[in-house]
Amino acid sequence: MPESRMPPRKLHIKSYGCQMNVYDAQRMADTLAPEGYVETASAEGADLVILNTCHIREKASEKVYSELGRLRAAKEQAARDGRGMNIVVAGCVAQAEGEEIIRRAPVVDVVVGPQSYHHLPQLLARAKTCGRALETEFPVADKFGFLPQPSRQAIRARGISAFVTVQEGCDKFCTFCVVPYTRGAEASRPVAKVIDDVRRLADNGVREITLIGQNVNAYHGEGSDGRPWPFGKLLYRLAGIPGIVRLRYSTSHPRDVEDTLIDAHRDLDALMPFVHLPVQSGSDRILAAMNRRHTADDYRRVIDRFRDARPDIAFSSDFIVGFPGEAEEDFAATLALVGQIGYAAAYSFKYSPRPGTPAADMQETVSTADMDQRLVQLQNLIDSQQSAFNRTALGRTIDVLFDRPGRKPGQIVGRTPYLQPAHVEASDAIIGQVLPVTVASLERYSLFGTLASQPASGEPSNHAATGGAQFQTTAGV
Ligand code: 5AD
Numbered sequence: 451m452p453e454s455r456m457p458p459r460k461l462h463i464k465s466y467g468c469q470m471n472v473y474d475a476q477r478m479a480d481t482l483a484p485e486g487y488v489e490t491a492s493a494e495g496a497d498l499v500i501l502n503t504c505h506i507r508e509k510a511s512e513k514v515y516s517e518l519g520r521l522r523a524a525k526e527q528a529a530r531d532g533r534g535m536n537i538v539v540a541g542c543v544a545q546a547e548g549e550e551i552i553r554r555a556p557v558v559d560v561v562v563g564p565q566s567y568h569h570l571p572q573l574l575a576r577a578k579t580c581g582r583a584l585e586t587e588f589p590v591a592d593k594f595g596f597l598p599q600p601s602r603q604a605i606r607a608r609g610i611s612a613f614v615t616v617q618e619g620c621d622k623f624c625t626f627c628v629v630p631y632t633r634g635a636e637a638s639r640p641v642a643k644v645i646d647d648v649r650r651l652a653d654n655g656v657r658e659i660t661l662i663g664q665n666v667n668a669y670h671g672e673g674s675d676g677r678p679w680p681f682g683k684l685l686y687r688l689a690g691i692p693g694i695v696r697l698r699y700s701t702s703h704p705r706d707v708e709d710t711l712i713d714a715h716r717d718l719d720a721l722m723p724f725v726h727l728p729v730q731s732g733s734d735r736i737l738a739a740m741n742r743r744h745t746a747d748d749y750r751r752v753i754d755r756f757r758d759a760r761p762d763i764a765f766s767s768d769f770i771v772g773f774p775g776e777a778e779e780d781f782a783a784t785l786a787l788v789g790q791i792g793y794a795a796a797y798s799f800k801y802s803p804r805p806g807t808p809a810a811d812m813q814e815t816v817s818t819a820d821m822d823q824r825l826v827q828l829q830n831l832i833d834s835q836q837s838a839f840n841r842t843a844l845g846r847t848i849d850v851l852f853d854r855p856g857r858k859p860g861q862i863v864g865r866t867p868y869l870q871p872a873h874v875e876a877s878d879a880i881i882g883q884v885l886p887v888t889v890a891s892l893e894r895y896s897l898f899g900t901l902a903s904q905p906a907s908g909e910p911s912n913h914a915a916t917g918g919a920q921f922q923t924t925a926g927v
């Protein structure tokens with residue numbers, strides 16, 4: 451039977467971890483679409499299951515092996531039903547432990563690292579003839595040269611918010627972090643390619659772009675003048691693309707905040723005043739042991755530069771508690787820093803050693819009980835700051851980009867500039883529009899209100915309204 455007449459094959463991708471992985475899952479689906487694969491929500495009955503793994507925290511590889519145990523049963527059932535099921539392990543665990551996965555989990559057909567997703571069809575073909583296939587090399591050629599273009603249909607089905615990768619990898623080598631090993635050296639996409647992607651998305655109804663990478667503000671892609679452009683300059687260029695009403699980026703590093711980025715926050719209405727700027731710790735001693743190459747004061751100064759340029763800016767951050775050597779006074783310095791900055795949101799994690807990183811060789815000094823207690827204390831403080839921040843929205847009129855129907859009939863949901871979900875009663879014709887909402891009430895993290903002005907008429911939405919951008923951190927930074 452010719453390929454084009456074959457029935458669609460079912461593809462199920464299970465993604466863990468950061469938004470880079472959500473984006474990579476889309477890239478894999480786009481790569482496999484020409485092979486006749488159509489995404490399905492469940493592993494049951496799928497012809498191909500991809501585990502898109504994350505190695506950044508927690509017991510990542512154990513989770514993968516237990517998931518593979520469950521998939522083995524599904525694969526055996528598929529064989530009894532006379533169908534085949536291929537299993538692929540992708541993502542950072544694949545990159546870090548490829549050989550080991552092949553050895554320990556015979557159920558796996560293909561192991562593929564994040565730099566090789568464009569080879570998935572060939573790897574699947576190789577697995578068919580050779581039994582298994584593994585590719586975890588960092589290619590010497592352009593990391594981004596082979597990004598598949600999503601179809602119009604795929605863009606529309608994914609909603610009005612889209613991620614665009616601008617850089618990958620990291621050269622910072624924080625001592626706790628696997629990213630420099632799993633995602634490799636920092637590399638930036640040329641400006642023209644990013645512009646092409648954003649234009650294409652905008653032409654197909656995307657209104658909000660989140661530029662992603664492990665350290666986006668280390669961006670130095672080649673510009674139209676043949677020189678490396680700083681990240682801020684890229685933002686100015688993208689803000690001029692018709693149809694793009696909101697720009698965001700994640701994740702950024704405090705050491706790479708150069709002046710054009712600050713200027714962009716001052717000048718560009720489309721650039722949302724909400725920045726994820728991880729600091730990890732408030733103690734200079736721990737920051738040094740983490741090889742962050744900045745002090746707590748340096749971080750405070752960076753925050754001040756943003757705030758001077760854009761007074762309504764808000765921040766989120768990542769924190770690690772219980773890093774080796776973290777004494778009570780180091781943790782107190784973290785709490786003090788959080789108190790001084792005042793976050794709109796933040797993520798905090800218990801330190802866990804990642805094999806192969808320098809910190810994994812350091813003596814762990816903080817007991818599990820102390821780590822738990824510090825985590826709770828930090829999360830309580832962050833929660834209270836987040837609630838206080840959300841309360842400041844009450845009674846105010848805030849711009850909301852509407853992206854999907856709510857759970858209740860007649861309800862439409864969007865996001866404020868600070869990614870707070872905001873609900874109104876309205877027609878779904880407002881999906882894709884930015885409209886002012888007067889906020890009347892707050893329920894946990896969600897805002898409820900009424901439209902403060904009538905929507906523009908005559909521009910029906912062309913979207914099958916799916917979920918909007920999820921605020922997750924990009925692994926690292
Ligand atoms: N242990 C705990 N948290 C970690 N992170 C990265 N590596 C580790 C680790 N070994 C956290 C950092 C980073 C976020 C994505 O994950 O806070 O910013």
Ligand code: SF4
Nearest residue numbers: 620622624627926927
């Ligand atoms: Fe790079 Fe961030 Fe990991 Fe540090 S934490 S090595 S900056 S990705």
